[in-house]
Amino acid sequence: MTKAKTLIEHLEQQGISRRGFLKFCALTTSMMALPPSMAPGVARALETARRPSLIWLSFQECTGCTESLTRSHSPTLENIIFNYLSLDYHHTLQAASGEAAEQARETAMKENHGQYLVAVDGSIPVKDGGVYSTIAGISNLEMLQQTVEGAAAVVAIGTCAAFGGLPRAHPNPTGAVPVQELVRDKPVVNVSGCPPIPVVISGVLAHYLTFGRIPDLDDYGRPLSFFGTSIHDRCYRRPYYNKGLFAETFDDEGARKGWCLYKLGCKGPTTYNACATVKWNQGTSFPIQAGHGCFGCSEPDFWDAGGFYQPLSAGIGSVGGVAAVAVAAGAGAGIAAGLAQQSQRKHAQLQHEKVTVADLKESES
Numbered sequence: 001m002t003k004a005k006t007l008i009e010h011l012e013q014q015g016i017s018r019r020g021f022l023k024f025c026a027l028t029t030s031m032m033a034l035p036p037s038m039a040p041g042v043a044r045a046l047e048t049a050r051r052p053s054l055i056w057l058s059f060q061e062c063t064g065c066t067e068s069l070t071r072s073h074s075p076t077l078e079n080i081i082f083n084y085l086s087l088d089y090h091h092t093l094q095a096a097s098g099e100a101a102e103q104a105r106e107t108a109m110k111e112n113h114g115q116y117l118v119a120v121d122g123s124i125p126v127k128d129g130g131v132y133s134t135i136a137g138i139s140n141l142e143m144l145q146q147t148v149e150g151a152a153a154v155v156a157i158g159t160c161a162a163f164g165g166l167p168r169a170h171p172n173p174t175g176a177v178p179v180q181e182l183v184r185d186k187p188v189v190n191v192s193g194c195p196p197i198p199v200v201i202s203g204v205l206a207h208y209l210t211f212g213r214i215p216d217l218d219d220y221g222r223p224l225s226f227f228g229t230s231i232h233d234r235c236y237r238r239p240y241y242n243k244g245l246f247a248e249t250f251d252d253e254g255a256r257k258g259w260c261l262y263k264l265g266c267k268g269p270t271t272y273n274a275c276a277t278v279k280w281n282q283g284t285s286f287p288i289q290a291g292h293g294c295f296g297c298s299e300p301d302f303w304d305a306g307g308f309y310q311p312l313s314a315g316i317g318s319v320g321g322v323a324a325v326a327v328a329a330g331a332g333a334g335i336a337a338g339l340a341q342q343s344q345r346k347h348a349q350l351q352h353e354k355v356t357v358a359d360l361k362e363s364e365s
Contacts, residue, residue, distance in 0.1 A: 061122030127175025162190035194297035266293030
């Protein structure tokens with residue numbers, strides 16, 4: 001078998017300049033929450049990396065996560081699948097169909113045994129033997145077990161794959177479960193969101209390319225670099241929250257002035273994601289900036305939590321002009337739990353940054 005080209009060799013073959021490669025490394029460093037000074041180290045690590053094979057499995061899903069991936073701009077989808085990864089199987093994006101498609105999956109598994117990545121999009125039905133979703137006559141459960149057996153790591157893309165999502169919502173007629181309940185002997189990264197932010201998906205893949213391992217994770221198995229801080233803490237409307245200035249309806253004066261959407265059901269205080277910083281559509285905006293409260297879609301069981309437009313805690317009353325501490329005190333157990341987790345996650349993220357920089361220095365040596 002011909003020795004696989006390194007990433008830099010493949011990029012040079014595609015006409016990518018050294019300058020373009022270094023620009024990508026700088027963007028990758030930023031996405032992984034590393035200091036800019038580490039960009040040269042990332043470049044050295046990527047120069048010797050080989051393009052990993054990626055097998056993308058689509059189960060109980062709506063294709064929204066793939067749609068999100070196609071909007072990635074740093075790197076673009078084209079760069080991901082043609083330059084940085086070998087996307088060997090993907091129901092929506094591959095040209096092959098039928099037997100040829102399944103042969104591509106089996107070939108990738110055989111030729112890259114122990115080294116390929118598996119991305120799973122959607123939950124897995126297990127009730128009645130998993131008959132509620134099949135591909136090529138194979139149940140999702142069986143296909144997952146077959147494919148993961150020789151994988152190096154698994155990335156659960158979207159809230160359905162990470163936590164069960166909508167298919168698992170009550171009464172869960174298909175017995176849908178997330179990837180982490182079935183895969184116990186492989187590293188699993190949960191990239192939650194409905195759908196996930198495009199550059200979060202590509203950022204996790206870039207981390208694996210750089211370090212050859214999955215990133216450090218929070219308590220829910222999500223990358224700390226993207227899920228280590230609540231949306232509330234990074235929200236541009238946070239000063240209005242601190243001043244007790246809240247929109248009462250979606251079209252009142254407060255809403256037009258950009259006041260906090262907490263009383264309209266915003267789940268930002270208990271939701272951990274990079275929406276407020278990375279944003280969507282090449283950093284253009286995110287739901288709160290567009291005037292709509294956060295649904296909390298990157299958290300477990302967000303469909304069953306109820307009350308998309310119900311405040312996290314009822315009875316905060318008239319809070320205009322009330323000090324932030326009084327508002328926080330009246331917000332109830334939901335925010336209290338979120339703030340407690342925030343402190344723990346900030347500590348964990350500091351540890352993550354120390355470990356990541358140390359790993360990169362080790363890879364250079």
